[in-house]
Amino acid sequence: MLEGLLIGLQTALSFQNILLVIGGCLIGTFIGMLPGLGPMSIISIMIPVAISMGDPSGALILLAGVYYGAIFGGSTSSILLNAPGVAGTVASAFDGYPMAKQGKAGKALTIAAVSSFAGGTIGALLLMIFAPALSSVALLFHSSEYFALMVVGLCAIAAFTGTGQVAKALLMTVFGLIMATVGEGTLFSLPRFTMGIMDLQTGFGFITLAMAMFALPEALLLVLKPKEMTDGGGEIKDLRITKKEAKAIAPVIGRQSLQGFFIGVLPGAGATVASFLGYAVERNIATKEEQDDFGKGSIKGLAAPETANNAACTGSFVPLLTLGIPGSGTTAILLGALLALNVTPGPRLMIDEPQVFWAVIMSMFIGNLVLLVLNLPLIPYIAKVLSVPRNYLIPFILFFTLMGAYIGQNNATELLMLVGFGVCATALRFANYPLAPLLIGFILGGMLEDNFARSMQLYDGVAFIWERPMTLGLLVIAVCLILLPTYRNKRAKNKKTDGPDNI
Amino acid sequence: MALDRWIALILAGICLAYGYTAWFTMDANLAPFMQRNPIWPSTFPKILSILGLISAFIILFSFEKSDEVIGDIDYRRLHEYKLGQALMLLGLMVIYALSLRPIGFISSTMGFLILGSFLLGERKWPVMVLVAFIAAFTIWYLVSEVLGIYMRPWPAFISNMLGG
DSSP states (O other): OHHHHHHHHHHHTSHHHHHHHHHHHHHHHHHHHSTTOOHHHHHHHHHHHHHHHOOHHHHHHHHHHHHHHHHHHHHHHHHHHSOOSSGGGHHHHHHHHHHHHTTOHHHHHHHHHHHHHHHHHHHHHHHHHHHHHHHHHHTTOOHHHHHHHHHHHHHHHHHHHSTTOHHHHHHHHHHHHHHHTSEEOSSTTOEESOTTOGGGTTOOOHHHHHIIIIIHHHHHHHHHSOOOOOOOOSOOOOOOOOHHHHHHHHHHHHHHHHHHHHHHHSTTTHHHHHHHHHHHHHHHHSOHHHHHHTTSSOHHHHHHHHHHHHHHHHHTHHHHHHHSOOSSHHHHHHHHHHHHTTOOOSTTHHHHOHHHHHHHHHHHHHHHHHHHHHHHHHHHHHGGGGGSOHHHHHHHHHHHHHHHHHHHHOOHHHHHHHHHHHHHHHHHHHTTOOSHHHHHHHHHHHHHHHHHHHHHHHHTSTTHHHHSHHHHHHHHHHHHHHHHHHHHHHHHHHHHHHHHHHO | OOHHHHHHHHHHHHHHHHHHIIIIIGGGGOOHHHHTSSSOTTHHHHHHHHHHHHHHHHHHTTSSOOOOOOOSSOGGGGGGSOHHHHHHHHHHHHHHHHHHHHHOHHHHHHHHHHHHHHHTTOOOHHHHHHHHHHHHHHHHIIIIIISOOOOOOSOHHHHHHHTO
C-alpha cells in the first residue's frame, strides 16, 4: 500500500496534474453554483476535454476535481439563494439559507467549506482502506459472477432511484440496455438494429446520450419555468467560526463522514440520499433545545448534510474503481469516460494501472485541500457568477451541450439525435420517469452482454446460473431487490386502506 | 390516461418492434458456424424485449399503484409555462446543427448565441454581438488550435478569400 501511495503521490503531484485539480475544482465550483446544472451535466460537458487529453490519470483527476467542485458550488447557491444547483445539496439549504438570511452567510459558507473538506478527506482515507480489500475479493470473480453482479447493481439502482415506482425505473434500465445493443455487437461484430443507417453503425454516442438525458432537459426546464433569483443579501463578511461552534460540529462531522461514505458505496444511493439521511439522523440525536434550532439556522443542521454529501461522493468511487460498476449517474459518466480512454475499471485496475488508481485517491486529498484553500477567500467573488443574466446563461448552456456532443464525434447528425433524445428525455421527466437508470443501463449494457456471452460460451448454455452458487446467490439478491420494495409498498397501501375499516 | 401510461404504451410499441426484429428477422442471415454457438447476437435482445414488455405492461395496467407526484413542472399546465420560447430554442438548435458545416463554426455559433438571447427577450445588440463573438472565437481557438480538432471557422467563400 505504501508503494502505491508513493506512486500516486508522484503522479498526482506532477505540475500538470496539480493544475488539472485546481482547474477542475474551480470550473466545478463556478458551474455547480448555477441552478439547474448538477455534477452530471457538468461532467458530461467536461468529458470531451478530458478525453482529448489522452492521459487517463489526468482525465480522471480533472473530472474528480470537477465533481467535488460541483458539489461545493451547489452548496454555495443553496446557502446564498435557496436555489440548490445540485440535488445533493438540497438539505444544505434547510439550515444554510436561514443562516444567510440572519446575515451569517459568511459563517455558513465557512462551515460548508470546512465540513465538505473533512467529509471528503475522511472519505478518501476510508476509500484507501476499503478499495484494495474489496478488489482482492473481486479478483476471485468469474465472468458469470460479473454478469450477476451487474444485474444486482442495475436492480439496486432501479429499486432505490424509483421511489415507489420500481416498474418505471426498471423499464428505463431495460431501455438503456436496449439502446446499448444498437450498433455493432461484440459477438461476431454484426451490426444490429441500425435500420440501415450508417451513423448508427457504431451505436449511440454515450456523450450525446448523457447530454440529452441531463443537461438539455435541465436547460429546457430553466426556459419553461424561470426560477426567481432573489438577491444574495449583498456583502459577505465574518467568515470566522468560534471555538465553541467548532466543538459543536466536530462530532457531527465525524459521524456523518462515516455514515455518508458507506451510503455512497451502495449503488443507487449516492450524495442526495446521504445528505438527507445525515440531516435526519443528526436532528434525531440532537438534544431537545438543539432540535428546535434545526431548520432555523442550526450549524449542526448545515454541517451534517455538507459532510455527508462529500463523503458519499468519495464512497461512490469504491464500486467504480474496484468492481467497475458505477453506483450513480455521475460515476456512470466517469466510467464512460474511462472506457473511452482505454482504461477498464475493475479489480485488475490496481494491478495493471496502479498509477491511475492511486493518483485518483491522492488527487482527492489535493482536490479537497484546493477547495478549502482556494474557495474560502474567493467565496465573495464566486457568488458574483449568480448575477449572470438568464438571457445569456441559457443560450450558453445549450451551446456547451451541443459542443460536447459535436467535438466528440465531429458529426452534425449527432446534434440532431441530441435534440431528439433531449425532447424525449424532457417528456420522460414530466411523467416522473427516472433518467439515471437509463444512462447506467446504457453504459453497463455492453459489459453486461460481454460477460453474459462469455459465461454462455464457457458453460455451453445457461447452466452457469445454477452451477455456480455465487452467481445464483447474486441473481437471487437481484430479484429480491426488485420485489421487496414493491411488496412493502403494497403492504403499506393495504394497511392504509384497511386501517379505517378496522376501527 | 395519464402521460406516464401513454409513454409506457409508446415504449411497449418500441419493445414490440425491437422484439420482432430480435425473434424473427435478425437470425435469417446468420452464418452456419455462428449457429453452433450457444449464444447468438440476438439472444440478449430477445431477453431484453421480454423484460421491457413486462415492465411496460406493469405501468400500463397500473399494477403498481403509486400516488401522483408532481415534479418540477406539471405537464397538464404546460401552456402556462414559456413553451413557445422552449420550442423556438429547440428549433434554433436544429438549425444550428444543420448550419454548422455549410456556414462554418464561428458564424453559426455567433448566430446561435445572438438569436438564443434574442428569443429569451434580450435586446442589447452591441453586448450580445460582442459576447457571442468572444465566446465563439475562444471556443474555436481552444478546440481547433489547442486540441487540434479541425472545425471550419467561416463559410467556404470567405475562407477562400482569406486564402485558405
